[in-house]
Amino acid sequence: MSRLGTIARRTFLIGSAAIAGGVAFGVYAYKREPENPLSRQLGDGQVALTPYVRIDQTGVTVITPRADVGQGVASVLAALVAEELDVAWNDIRIDFGPPSAAYYNGAVTAEGLPFAATNDGLIARQARVVGDAVSKFLSLQITGGSSTVPDAYEKMRVAGAVARDVLLQAAAKRTGIAKEELKTSNGSVITPRGEALSYASLAADAARIDPPRDVRLKPEAEWRYLGKTMQRIDIVAKSTGTATFGIDIKMPGMVYATVRTNPRIGGGIKSFDASAAEKSRGVIAIVPITGGVGVIADNTWRAFKAANLIKCDWGPSPYPPSSAAMFQTVAAxxxxxxxxxxxxxxxxxxxxxxxxxxxxxxxxxxxxAHAPLEPMNAVVQLKDGRLDIWTGTQIPLFVVAMAAEVTGLRAENIHLHSQFSGGSFGRRLEHDYVRQAVELAKAHPGRPIKMTWTREEDMSHDxxxxxxxxxxxxxxxxxxxxxxxxxxxxxxxxxxxxxxxxxxxxxxxxxxxxxxxxxxxxxxxxxxxxxxxxxxxxxxxxxxxxxxxxxxxxxxxxxxxxxxxxxxxxxxxxxxxxxxxxxxxxxxxxxxxxxxxxxxxxxxxxxxxxxxxxxxxxxxxxxxxxxxxxxxxxxxxxxxxxxxxxxxxxxxxxxxxxxxxxxxxxxxxxxxxxxxxxxxxxxxxxxxxxxxxxxxxxxxxxxxxxxxxxxxxxxxxxxxxxxxxxxxxxxxxxxxxxxxxxxxxx
CATH class of the missing domain: 3.30.365.10 (Aldehyde oxidase/xanthine dehydrogenase, molybdopterin binding domain)
Structure with missing residues (x-):
């Protein structure tokens, strides 16, 4: 085992890893590291340790493992790394990354503690440390509670700084010039003679260098990006309609679906009559799902029309039937x-x-209601023992666990591809809509299925x-x-x-x-x-x-x-x-x-x-x-x-x-x-x-x-x-x- 691997298991580690001919950098601060999200991508002799930054021959990609629901999280997380790594803002690419316990949110649990945010006493501080440990134990890779920046502010800056340091070390070994005499600028190491060595050219060498335990973070006076107005990484794509949201996914051979479930949430379904829907144009399959029924068709509109033709006998409400009765329960x-x-x-x-x-x-x-503009949707494909899911979600690991439960597949055979979300306001902290899509895929494997809710389904099942x-x-x-x-x-x-x-x-x-x-x-x-x-x-x-x-x-x-x-x-x-x-x-x-x-x-x-x-x-x-x-x-x-x-x-x-x-x-x-x-x-x-x-x-x-x-x-x-x-x-x-x-x- 390399010295790098030994350090990883014994102490605070900020690591670097070779990936596909490049290098990934990350930060990790506990003795027992979570499963590496890149471990399944690595070949013999490669090392991967909690990556936040990937450098390969095509440039720099920052892993931004939080849901972007319009709040600009991808840009601010990328800026934290870019500031310390010294990369040109226009050259940064982002990737939401795979679901992983390595990306747990240590700050999100603080809001649930019985200590006011203004309480800086010893017990409150210790409780927040325990809360961080609970987040790690529960693998809470979650976006919410205005916690993304507090959680990432230091760890992602450190990741960028460590990446920069080992790149400098790699350049020093290659050139014979002392590291202290080298500088970095816009994705390259610069020698005193003005020669530029791109990060991509140094990545493989940097991967073989033990990362430093301590790094210097830039003081505010040296910031190029942080504290200043930045053009968001996604702004051009979102302004021109070229950004890909979950609802935009298109794939060869795709079929389209929608669902109807009991608007009395939890009431279930007694029976349904889909005879008229089965005769509707474009219908491929009628699929029973938990609490209702799904329709698979050759386009979304035809699925919507067919679903409206299904006669459902819904179960009764498991809660008081009227708002007045509900407020009586509150008053009591x-x-x-x-x-x-x-x-x-x-x-x-x-x-x-x-x-x-x-x-x-x-x-x-x-x-x-949450009522985000983009209704709940997911694209799923179950084929050859592998399940792929494309959707916007704030709880990626919980989505994977749910899908494993529904399909019986092992988690490593489930691949979640997180997408931009057209709003959420907390709605994508749930995975009910993904569960329905997975149930459809289980009943109709092979082809990719895009499941989309109608607005009425969205509002009544919030x-x-x-x-x-x-x-x-x-x-x-x-x-x-x-x-x-x-x-x-x-x-x-x-x-x-x-x-x-x-x-x-x-x-x-x-x-x-x-x-x-x-x-x-x-x-x-x-x-x-x-x-x-x-x-x-x-x-x-x-x-x-x-x-x-x-x-x-x-x-x-x-x-x-x-x-x-x-x-x-x-x-x-x-x-x-x-x-x-x-x-x-x-x-x-x-x-x-x-x-x-x-x-x-x-x-x-x-x-x-x-x-x-x-x-x-x-x-x-x-x-x-x-x-x-x-x-x-x-x-x-x-x-x-x-x-x-x-x-x-x-x-x-x-x-x-x-x-x-x-x-x-x-x-x-x-x-x-x-x-x-x-x-x-x-x-x-x-x-x-x-x-x-x-x-x-x-x-x-x-x-x-x-x-x-x-x-x-x-x-x-x-x-x-x-x-x-x-x-x-x-x-x-x-x-x-x-x-x-x-x-x-x-």
């Missing part, structure tokens, strides 16, 4: 038996809320953001907020999602109270209690998860308390806030919006603040109360993610989160009748329109905190800032989403 869950957590309990809220002058309220938020209810009491004293008792009840996203993956969960679900219990506010008597509602419709993560609804529930009633105290909302939030980075975003958004100035006749400003995923975000919304309804004029946002790696992408993500949050706050809900969603297409589930979209100004603050992600944190403050602005402009306090149930918008 505020009991000691259903209490899930009490992670915030400062002072003595019970004593402080005795007597007169106590404010009370009840707020509600509905189920929400695992939505859970509905929720809050009951709150509060008191004010001497012009200040004195007490705040918040009770939150909703189903458990964590138990529902992990349950579908076959992983048991224990302890409280912090998602029930996320964005509420962990706010850095020093209210003298401050209590947040979570109640776990029995699962009804199976639920899942939705952009910003528990904080998505709790931002509205927590911040709006806090605004009620502040106004009852006669205080200024911004000044009181700043006074209550003990966390300096959070205070800074509040002060910054106040400056941006001109808070305190007269907004004008029939106009109002609302402010909201939510710290979620470790990121403090403050938003001010300005509205005008017109004769036809509320018009949203401007939104101001300040956020602190530590270092901003790409300012333009940061701004785009914040603006997108605000639009997402506002649109859903105004119009969107999933309601149920007879166990079936009533909204099955965008005409009934309308988000923010272009003419309604306000000017959105964004500013990043950097208080030196740990680097964070920005995909989700802008969402939670949007709804409460809008609701608080409506109150400021109209005097009308709305305690239920969507807001359009109570007021008109223009």
């Amino acid at each position: 869950s505020f009991t000691a038996e259903r209490q899930d957590s009490r992670l915030k309990d400062d002072g003595d809220a019970e004593a402080a809320l005795q007597g007169a002058g106590v404010l009370e309220a009840e707020y509600k938020v509905p189920y929400l 695992f939505p953001r859970p509905l929720g209810m809050a009951r709150m009491r509060g008191a004010v004293k001497d012009g200040k907020v004195e007490a705040y008792d918040l009770k939150l009840a909703c189903p458990s996203v964590t138990a529902s999602w992990f349950g579908r993956l076959g992983i048991p969960t224990f302890g409280p679900d912090t998602a029930i109270v996320a964005g509420a219990w962990d706010q850095p506010l020093r209210i003298p008597h401050y209590r947040v209690t979570g109640y776990r509602v029995p699962e009804m419709v199976p639920v899942s993560s939705w952009r910003s998860v528990g904080a998505s609804g709790n931002g509205f529930l927590h911040d709006c009633f806090l605004d009620e308390l502040i106004r009852a105290a006669g205080a200024d909302p911004l000044k009181e939030l700043i006074r209550l806030c003990w966390h300096e980075p959070s205070r800074k975003v509040l002060e910054t958004v106040g400056e941006m919006s001109g808070w305190g100035s007269d907004p004008g006749k029939d106009r109002g400003r609302g402010i909201a603040f939510t710290l979620s995923f470790g990121v403090p975000v403050a938003e001010v919304v300005e509205v005008t109360n017109t004769p036809r309804g509320i018009k949203i004029d401007r939104v101001f946002v300040a956020a602190d993610v530590g270092k901003v790696l790409d300012p333009e992408n940061f701004e785009n993500q914040v603006q997108g989160g605000v639009v997402w949050g506002l649109g859903h706050a105004i119009n969107c809900e999933l309601t149920y009748r007879d166990g079936v969603p009533e909204q099955t297409n965008f005409d009934a589930y309308e988000t923010l329109r272009l003419y309604q979209t306000p000017v959105i100004e964004v500013r990043a603050t950097d208080s030196g905190s740990a680097i964070r992600g920005i995909g989700e944190p802008p969402v939670p403050p949007a709804a409460p800032a809008l609701a608080n602005a409506i109150f400021a402009a109209t005097g009308k306090r709305i305690r239920e989403l969507p807001l359009s149930k109570h007021i008109d918008f223009v």
Whole structure:
């Protein structure tokens, strides 16, 4: 065994490996390494150790092992490596890589721990280390929780730096020039005489060099890419329609499919009559699947038409049939038996809320669909004992495990080819749609099958953001907020999602109270209690998860308390806030919006603040109360993610989160009748329109905190800032989403 192999099994290792005449570089920091994702590609004498960068005769390819669902993750991960490897940005290629435990996400579990992101104590830090180990144990190669950048920031930079170092060593051996006298530039090693040795020409030699244990990472002053606006690697392809999403896959001999399953999720199917569908033009096969039936045809439209001809006898709903009945279940869950957590309990809220002058309220938020523009789809081919899957997914290893279960194949015979996704918002954290495609392939092996859901199937079979209810009491004293008792009840996203993956969960679900219990506010008597509602419709993560609804529930009633105290909302939030980075975003958004100035006749400003995923975000919304309804004029946002790696992408993500949050706050809900969603297409589930979209100004603050992600944190403050602005402009306090149930918008 080579010395490199010995080191790999004993200590911290950052390795390099020869691949197909080239070299792959990676980073790995544990004594026992996961299975190498490239091991099946290597010939005799080749070495592969957790690659992030592949160099061959065609150039440099960066492995970006997270799902790109439009948030630009492929570009930012590539930039982390390119910065240290010293490669020209235009020469970088990306590859999502194969599913592998080597690509586990060590940061994603932190959000589920019962420690606030602002808690930097010893126990909290140790818990995060344990969380990283749990991620590794569960092989959580997962995209979510705004965790991609925090997880990759150091490991991928180190991978690039190690690759550069061994390339320099290879050049030094070849030329006889000391490594310290060599430089690198745009994918080449440069000698003092100006000669350029391409990385491709050095790759094979570099693969035989033991990698360094310690490498120097570039200081910010030397950054070429990070911290500066970069053209996203995928922008040209996506702008010209040449990018390949899952739904774009085309293959010789391909057939096309769709499915119909019980819109009462979990209700099953009693029987079906496909006699009319079988006679429909282009139909190749009718295939029973779990909970329903699939149609394979010679094009997608014909599959859709035939599926509509099938008469299905669906089973009954396993949950309350109507939205009203579901909210009754929520309301009945505020009991000691259903209490899930009490992670915030400062002072003595019970004593402080005795007597007169106590404010009370009840707020509600509905189920929400993910509804990404690209409907659920997958291409599958089962042939000669091998299964290939082409799809967009946030959980590649779980997809492989599921496919192995369905087909009986060994995991090494299942090949997942991850694709760009046309949106997700958490929907592709599920693999139900891939399971259906695999079941079709098992019944109809040989030819590739493209399975696509109709929009109606997509909407009615979503695992939505859970509905929720809050009951709150509060008191004010001497012009200040004195007490705040918040009770939150909703189903458990964590138990529902992990349950579908076959992983048991224990302890409280912090998602029930996320964005509420962990706010850095020093209210003298401050209590947040979570109640776990029995699962009804199976639920899942939705952009910003528990904080998505709790931002509205927590911040709006806090605004009620502040106004009852006669205080200024911004000044009181700043006074209550003990966390300096959070205070800074509040002060910054106040400056941006001109808070305190007269907004004008029939106009109002609302402010909201939510710290979620470790990121403090403050938003001010300005509205005008017109004769036809509320018009949203401007939104101001300040956020602190530590270092901003790409300012333009940061701004785009914040603006997108605000639009997402506002649109859903105004119009969107999933309601149920007879166990079936009533909204099955965008005409009934309308988000923010272009003419309604306000000017959105964004500013990043950097208080030196740990680097964070920005995909989700802008969402939670949007709804409460809008609701608080409506109150400021109209005097009308709305305690239920969507807001359009109570007021008109223009």
